[in-house]
Amino acid sequence: MTRLTIAELQTIRDKNRATFTLRKGECKARVTVHMGTCGIAAGARSVMTSLMNEIALSGREDIIVKTSGCGGLCAREPITVIELPDQPPVIYGDLNEEKIKEIFREHVIRGNPAGEYALALGSETIF
Amino acid sequence: METAVRTHAMLCGGTGCMASGTMKVKAAMEDEFKKKGIQDEAKVVLSGCNGFCAKGPVMAVYPDETFYQDITPADVPGLVEEHFLKGRPYQKLTFKEHEKKVAIPSIHDIPFFKHQVLVVLKNKGLIDPERIEDYIMMDGYKALSKALTLMKSEEIVKVVSDSGLRGRGGAGFPTGKKWELGLKIRADKKFVVCNGDEGDPGAFMDRSVMEADPHAVIEGMIICGVATESHKGYIYVRAEYPLAVKRLQIAIDQCYEAGLLGKNILSTGFDFDLEIYQGAGAFVCGEATALMRSVEGKRGMPRPKLWRSAVKGLWDKPTVLNNVETLANIPQIVLNGAGWYRSLGTEKSAGTKVFALTGAINNVGLVEVPMDTSLRKIIFDIGGGMINKRRKFKAVQLGGPSGGCIPEAYLDIPVTYEEIQKSGAIVGSGGMVVMDTSTCMVSTAKFFLDFTADESCGKCAPCRIGTKLMHDLLIDICEGRGREGDIEILEEMSDTIITASLCGLGQSAPNPVLSTIRHFRHEYESHIKDKWCTAGVCRDLCTFYIEEKICKGCGACMRACPSKAIEGEKKKPHKILQDACLHCRTCVDTCKFDAIKILPLSARTAGEADLQFLAGMMTEATAGIEKAEV
Incomplete structure (x- = not known):
């Protein structure tokens, strides 16, 4: 490490924004990939890898990616849910490596839900 | 291009967890990540002490904020498959509340963490201390x-x-x-x-x-x-x-x-x-x-x-x-x-204080609280109460060898410098040792004087000679050679040591004795006059006796006794052979029915009828105390 100045301290903070986001849980977008047995069998693993590559490419460091179990709609796996602040979650189904890239760019980066792949809006009723 | 990471497993790398096997768990997790092909998107990070030392090795997974405890390398495959791949909390290792046995996965819902306010420890478990x-x-x-x-x-x-x-x-x-x-x-x-x-x-x-x-x-x-x-x-x-x-x-x-x-x-x-x-x-x-x-x-x-x-x-x-x-x-x-x-703490004691919480409680570990928090909250809410449900809280020791023991009556005071001092102890550096009813307060004082006498640097006489003499006197009391007037001698010596010692450590060395005399004088008196250590710690001052009316004849004490000093038939009251008894307390700790009573030294030679009468009186007396406390 070279000798730092006060400005460079801030650069380090900005550079580590992704780690900070992850540990503090403060994010601009949350993407949940369903990774139950059904999801993995339908190809959720490669959807996840593709998504992670896409995030790295975008350079965005304020996105949290989580996994979850089976969502109950096994027929439409791989399924992914995208949540942006102040917007209802959008559920996407029948995904593959290509579709997730497109959805990521359209929904997470530009902020427009990718209607053509969306299965539903909002979360299920929890009693 | 660096790959993006989606989850960090902050594995505790404090001394406590390290001793419980953190490094083996780390190796197993990294192995398992590779096997599952998620080594690029999930990382294991060694953090500093998480605070929950009793349950180590512990781990907090982010961004899910899931808390895992008592992790062994054998658990790792299941944990990685369930949590890191499928995103479901791995129930087997999540925190469970002691009585309800309900699994609580999130770190913010666990009472031990929930009641703390972090200033000094704000980065604990969130950063890798070596980066x-x-x-x-x-x-x-x-x-x-x-x-x-x-x-x-x-x-x-x-x-x-x-x-x-x-x-x-x-x-x-x-x-x-x-x-x-x-x-x-x-x-x-x-x-x-x-x-x-x-x-x-x-x-x-x-x-x-x-x-x-x-x-x-x-x-x-x-x-x-x-x-x-x-x-x-x-x-x-x-x-x-x-x-x-x-x-x-x-x-x-x-x-x-x-x-x-x-x-x-x-x-x-x-x-x-x-x-x-x-x-x-x-x-x-x-x-x-x-x-x-x-x-x-x-x-x-x-x-x-x-x-x-x-x-x-x-x-x-x-x-x-x-x-x-x-x-x-x-x-x-x-x-x-x-x-x-x-804005934290009180007018004269601002901010937070870190305490090392240890002793007879469930959640041993490191806690940070605002200084207006009560002792009761620290011991019972954060500490999770007594680890042995059949025993009661007796005292909490604060301030180490310079501090003192605080009894139940003072539990609602806040941990400010002023209030703790009034109770006879000091906030000190933050050691907090919780003691239950199986602790003898005279022995506790003896332990601390042993420490200070041993550690005295020897420069000034009051500390070098005084602490040694006080320690000797306490040994005498614990071994049955205590005499009327010893308490007063202890008090007088304390006074001299406090007045005449050179440094703060000498001036505070008698505090453990003074505070136990102040709050538990009756224990000193019963050691000296009745030759009776009611907690059954001082071996020379107690007799263990099974009360026939309570004993169910289950044989648990008989199996536990290391010197085979207990005899009896199944489902019939057992009996302790006084000549063979080592006074090790094992039977008292084993008995689920509290049938074993701790009687004074003189009971060793007393007749059977007297013993039964004495034991019966003790049962009634304890019941009376419990009623009074309620």
């Missing part, structure tokens, strides 16, 4: 930047004074006052010293801070350097803390490389050098003046306090000495202001 980038990421060295560019020395001293921060090493001296004097004195050389010589039995706060967040201590020291116009610092750590020494050294090296230590810090023109001085572990070296002699390479012994160290300390130069926790508070105070710090 300076992690510390900088959490606003590290922001306070130093502010102090160097936007504040004058006087302004820094004023913020620290206004914050009401008091020395966290034990005495509670206002930190601002110390700094003010350090700044005012003119000299060609001044020193900043950090006291990391944590010597109280049962205390591990400073060790954890140095291990979990070494940069916070270093930043506090550099700021102290700026405030008092000093350019050289020493961190005094005992060699028994190898992990703390290692992580501090890594942090210091990183700072030199990054230009945060050495010449021209952050290109502002300020110079500050820092080095570690390892102590050999003598208790007396925790005393400020003895510590300075030790750094000078001499035998660690206190000097008379004719002048303050801030006037003439290390090598007779002005020296500002602060405790680890005090210094770790400084960056936060400089960054957020005195008012922010004052």
